[in-house]
Amino acid sequence: MxxxxxxxxxxxxxxxxxxxxxxxxxxxxxxxxxxxxxxxxxxxxxxxxxxxxxxxxxxxxxxxxxxxxxxxxxxVDNSPMINGTAANRAEIRRLVALFDENFYHDVTGPLLMERMKKRIVYKQPPNSTVLRDAMKNAHGHLDYMDWLIDNRPWLAGSTMSLADLAAAAQISVADYLGGIDWKGHEQTRGWYSVFKSRPSFRPLLSERMDVIKPPAHYALVDG
Amino acid sequence: MxxxxxxxxxxxxxxxxxxxxxxxxxxxxxxxxxxxxxxxxxxxxxxxxxxxxxxxxxxxxxxxxxxxxxxxxxxVDNSPMINGTAANRAEIRRLVALFDENFYHDVTGPLLMERMKKRIVYKQPPNSTVLRDAMKNAHGHLDYMDWLIDNRPWLAGSTMSLADLAAAAQISVADYLGGIDWKGHEQTRGWYSVFKSRPSFRPLLSERMDVIKPPAHYALVDG
Incomplete structure (x- = not known):
């Protein structure tokens, strides 16, 4: 196991x-x-x-x-998630890195510091300037995702890939911490809503982190 | 091309x-x-x-x-650098991430900020506390490399791999910027000296970055 x-x-x-x-x-x-x-x-x-x-x-x-x-x-052969030609696989890995590094650095990391670590570890209030910047940065990343989804069925190409999972993972944490404003991002919102209904995602959405509460829409499929 | x-x-x-x-x-x-x-x-x-x-x-x-x-x-099949069983390949990739992320965050990144960007971009002197911390962090990483090399012919196992290339790349930049004190790290120094004599490494060692000069030992194979 x-x-x-x-x-x-x-x-x-x-x-x-x-x-x-x-x-x-x-x-x-x-x-x-x-x-x-x-x-x-x-x-x-x-x-x-x-x-x-x-x-x-x-x-x-x-x-x-x-x-x-x-x-x-x-x-594990089933449900390949780094799939296709070498160029397709490079595109999947490029996007995984973009979400793991840039989205995390610009959005999820600052939100985790201000809304989770400061509360649980440092017993300090969040810095509102940092929170505002993180939410602004999130818009930039969602704009890029909207553009990808306008051009491809899934983020990295014609099938679901590890790039979609990496993006959904970062967004779900940022959304839990109140850092995602969905207004103006209908493409990404639609993509994320499909994701939230998948059996792989349901157990994550039902979990809670200690004293920190997510917004009401967080676990709703059409939220 | x-x-x-x-x-x-x-x-x-x-x-x-x-x-x-x-x-x-x-x-x-x-x-x-x-x-x-x-x-x-x-x-x-x-x-x-x-x-x-x-x-x-x-x-x-x-x-x-x-x-x-x-x-x-x-x-490209020749000179495989992410080689072996799935577990071997996971170990190579774990170490590549350790050098790309932790060594860069703790050592190379701060050195590049203080000794390169502050000089070329911001026209400011380096912060000596940050430099001292980066050199201290380098000792910790070199201790870990010494331990790996005591236990294996190459960093990730029995053959040269992308882990060795990732480590040599980070160390070469830190060494160029005067951030590596080799005292007490004979194992890693020996490993790096073998590396410096490889044809793939020679073109890098002969290059210079604008106004920034490396220490005298930088390009010497036994330096």
């Missing part, structure tokens, strides 16, 4: 949970908050990041969400 | 140049400074990062250094 070390609002763990859900790979969750790591966690991942995926029977410890994604893509 | 959009001290471009060098793929360099992007650069890469790799004959534009690495690994 696979175990995922994660916390409920980790967007990189959500990407891997969506991937494992789509591929039908069962897993148990182990709660791990990187800001107060358990004693053994640094031995599992020198980088100190979640998710870490462990399989005791296979004696495997996998770290780094992109390395984990490639591993499941290589070892 | 391939073109690489890059600047001489971009560690991610260096990783791709080392990979293309090892695989024997010819390329031309196009200078691109992400802090003053050329007019067309945002059209090549929405993320705004170097390297971008272009092939006009193939009508291909590839962005994100890990996506580019996977592309060349999939399309």
């Amino acid at each position: 696979w175990q995922i070390y994660q916390f409920p609002l980790c967007p990189f763990s959500r990407k891997i949970r969506l991937l494992m859900g789509e591929k039908g790979i069962a897993y148990d969750l182990v709660r791990e908050d990187p800001w107060t790591p358990s004693e053994m966690f640094p031995n599992l991942n020198a980088a100190g990041t979640t998710p870490v995926v462990v399989n005791e029977e296979k004696k495997l410890v996998l770290a780094d969400s992109r390395a984990i994604g490639e591993y499941f893509e290589e070892t | 391939w073109q690489i959009y890059q600047f001489p001290l971009c560690p991610f471009s260096r990783k791709i140049r080392l990979l293309m060098g090892e695989k024997g793929i010819a390329y031309d360099l196009v200078r691109e400074d992400p802090w003053t992007p050329s007019e067309m650069f945002p059209n090549l890469n929405a993320a705004g990062t170097t390297p971008v790799v272009v092939n006009e004959e193939k009508k291909l534009v590839l962005a994100d250094s890990r996506a580019i690495g996977e592309y060349f690994e999939e399309t």
Whole structure:
């Protein structure tokens, strides 16, 4: 059995949970908050990041969400998520990096700092300027997604791919933290609404992170 | 013919140049400074990062250094650099991420800000506290590399891999900027010295970045 070390609002763990859900790979969750790591966690991942995926029977410890994604893509054939020609696969991976790095840096990361870590770890109020900038940055990223969806059925091309899962993971965390204003983004909103109804997504949407409450629309398919 | 959009001290471009060098793929360099992007650069890469790799004959534009690495690994068979079992490949990719993300965040990124961008872009002196912290962080990463090399012939296992290229790329930039103190790191120093003598590495070591001079030992194989 696979175990995922994660916390409920980790967007990189959500990407891997969506991937494992789509591929039908069962897993148990182990709660791990990187800001107060358990004693053994640094031995599992020198980088100190979640998710870490462990399989005791296979004696495997996998770290780094992109390395984990490639591993499941290589070892589990059903529901391929890094698919097509080498150029198609490069486009999928480019977009995964864009969401993992740029969207996270511009939107999800600042929201997690202001609305989660400051509340739970530092006992401080959020900085409203940082929150406003993160929401403004989100509009820029959603504009780019609207443009992609105007031109392709899915973000990276003709089929659902890891790029869609990476984007949905980041957006779901940003939306939980009240950072997404959907006005003017009908294309991406439609794409996300389809996503929210998938069986792989339902368990994530029903989870809550400690004292932090999501907005009313968060878990609604047409929200 | 391939073109690489890059600047001489971009560690991610260096990783791709080392990979293309090892695989024997010819390329031309196009200078691109992400802090003053050329007019067309945002059209090549929405993320705004170097390297971008272009092939006009193939009508291909590839962005994100890990996506580019996977592309060349999939399309050029010689000198495999993401090799072995799925678990071996996951270990290679975990280490590539550790150098691309953690080493860059802790060491190369701060050094580039203080010793390159502040000099060239902002016309400010470096912050000595940040420099000291980056050099201290470098010791921590080199300790981890010493430990890996004590246990394996190459960083990720029994053969040279993209993990070694990613590490050498980051270290070469940090070393150019005077951020590496080799004392107490004989294992990693020996590994790096072997690397510096490789034909793929020589062109990088002979380049200079504008007004910034590297230390005397920088380009010496036993330096």
